[in-house]
Amino acid sequence: MSAITGGASIQGSAERAERLARAWRLWMTAGPGLFWIVVFLLLPSLILLGIGFFSIGNYGNPHLPLSLEPMREVAGYSILGWSPDNLATILRSLLQAISAAGLTILLAYPVVFFIITRPPALRPLLLLFVILPSWTNQVVRTYAWMELLGPGSTLSHLAQGAGLIPPHLGLMPGILAMQIGLTYNYLPYMVVPLYAAAEKLDWSLVEAGRDLYASGRRLFWSAVFPQTIPGLLSGIILVAIPAFGDYVVPTLLGGGKSMMIGSLIASQFLDTPNWPYGAALTIFMLIFTCAGLIVFRVMSKRLGSSEGSMI
Amino acid sequence: MSQNLAPPIRRALLLTSLPVYGLLYAPLALIAVFSFAPAPGSTTAGLHWYNDLLHAPDVLAALRRSLTLALGSSILGTALGTLMGFGLSRFRSRARSGFAAALPSLIIYTPIIMPSLVFGISELIFFNLMHKATGLFAAGLLTMGIAHVTFQAPYVALVVFARMAGLDPNLFEASHDLYANGRQSFLYLTVPVIRPAIIGGFLLAFTLSIDDFTISYFTAGPGSTTLPIYIYSAVARKGISPDINALATLMIATVIGIGLLQYGFTRQKDRQTVPRTGD
């Protein structure tokens, strides 16, 4: 197209006017909702993070001057000296989140491949039945496992009989119960992105691979699995992040001995208040969360997965 | 292609998947079975515990609060979310990039990716400070509602945005070309066309509200015990009990019912937009 030769001062004014009109309409429609989120979530979370840098008052309330005392407490220092408890809790939460992600992957793959090998009309329904339980209340879902794993339950009797746990105790509370609860709660979050990736699978690559690789196992690892990696990565994010900071499962299924970071944070705001310490723990948790997000995002960008019609 | 896998593989997939489906529903089914447990001193299974629920004022009050909260927050959340999804799809210029253009997306995704514990605690502190400063925002249904709208609106926006993205942008120009002003275009074109998304978004917002525990728990006040909070405190206090089984069963049935309804709505929409060829 030709360049402007004359009247340059008026050229482009319509573009500016249209842009202004669009911006005005954007703020008239999306503005109230965005404003709501900024005021009622972004601002509060910034306040929470800020509190992590205040001194700890007598009643656990934040106090001036600003200090790194809460951070030291997170690292394990207190008036009693250094203890590894906090770091152990963070590490344990991390391990629980990672193993929950691992377990959901093991369960999700067969289900996803079962669904995509059924007739197309049936697939959304089969997927829906994976998702539906996750729409029920998390407390209810977790409660259901208390029933299944409690001291008097059939599963506990079996475990007692096999000598896995001492008599009169249940599979719950404990780390195993917590692991089951997390896996159960977050399984659909792994199935959905994996399904999205598997549905777009290029089967011609699989057909081509059939001639190259003798065994079905090698065919899977070389032709099928690589294509599902973008979905797998989103699934890991969707499972590991909420599992890491989960509050309900450790409280109901974990019992007092196996404290997780979620319940540790919550107790700083509910039981014996210590806001700055709780806020500092939250900052730690968010750092882990963001780091995880960024790592997986970079990985999935490298793999060239697209986000489609996302906002 | 995907359907001509070898029969043994198909069978193996079926055999490994069925237990997973079983695993998903077994705990829920078990609750339902136990909810029909016989009353103390009786041996016949029945609706005893359901009957108990009907006469428990605590439970009925919690149910009423849950419904009020879910309905109220869903209406506001759907309104804000619909406008956001519509506005971002229609009026954000796609040509521009950079932080300013990405800002609305960042804001919308914050409530979705933020761990609900952090979400809840942020709200707790914020409302606490606001209450100290202004006397308003006392913890209760209002603060819970505000928090619920905050996570509902983004989900509704995503649903509406996805529907808008599937529409021909010329439709809106065509409506203006046919003498509709901005308001008429929104009422007679946009709203009817995205109605399935609005209804779907509303149902999603409703289930999200009913389903939420963590955020509600941290924003609740003394007199605003909703069903999930009621169940949680009952469970934390006395462990498993048959009346909680009955209540949980009702909640599971309701949510699954709404889920199937929402599925029906989205399916119907799909059928409408499938183009057919030939005279």
Next chain:
Amino acid sequence: MAEPAMLPRIAGQADAATSSAPTSGIAPRGAIRLEGISRVFGGGVVAVDRIDLDIQAGEFFTLLGPSGCGKTTLLRMIAGFETPDAGRILISGREMQSVPPHKRPVNTVFQSYALFPHLSVAENIGFGLRMRGVARPERLARTEQIMALLQIDAFARRNPAQLSGGQRQRVALARALVNEPEVVLLDEPLSALDAKLRAELQVELMRMQKRLGMTFIFVTHDQHEALVMSDRIAVMEQGRMLQVGPVLDVYEQPRSVFVAEFLGLSNIWKFTPRPGNMAETAIGALSIATPITTQRTAMIRPEKIWLYPEADAPRDRPNMFAGVVREAIYMGASTQYNVALAGGAIVLALDTNNQAAERSWGPGERVVLELKPANIMLIDG
């Protein structure tokens, strides 16, 4: 299908090519005047560059050009979807720059049809009347009338998704026409249809336009479509209007190489003038009928070249060239011959197949071409 060189339909405009509309403001209903219209997009891309244009009331006017030439932007500015950076748009004598699309007396037929998916065919057509507050009985009557006219009344209750492409196109047209706008804007409305349906709808569009007497502004990149349908056409390139005029004029007397090449097939040569009104070109010296002044390019349409068997060629005429047929491309009604002359230059010649049995050539056969001086056009530059 119409022949390439068909009859021009000039709807009573006296000197359309020079385009001098009244400036008094009492312009006829449906007349359009563009004065110095420019539009620059982000990044300094000039989509429309200082365009002046007069379109007569009741005219079938076509904006023709390759994609990205600015024709759609110009149409969208008339509709009101885009604002010009400079210049005035007058419809029926009224200034339009600050009038929003919903208040303009124009209706658009979109390339994608843009039928409302939630409304039936009849409701789609009645949408504009409903928005203007036309009472229901009148609305229904007018909707039915236009549906009958376009033969879509059988689908009145159907959903747009249930229609074929041609039917959707008719509904989109009906949805515009039912409002009896002063001007109908058509943005490549036939480009999504197959060739046969397209030819049918071309004729139907023309018939509808003549019958209703509205001004039609038609945007296309298809030169054949432009030739078939238009009273006048404007050829656009890079935001500028290269030539405006009746179809016959623009085709027969292109004023630039771009127009000559874009509209139909052509043989074009640069030349150096020689005494005796001769032009020295790549294929040799040509005798020209038009006096040569500053022009340095000669053009002749393939169908204006006469072919003779080598033996029967007349000997005593100017501009006779012997050559060998390289390719003979049979196109049904006519055959295109690519003829290689002695120097190696290729000349395109088109021969109608009305006497194909007696007169046709295959590759390798020798022919003689006659480029009659009167048929050679001169182009500036």
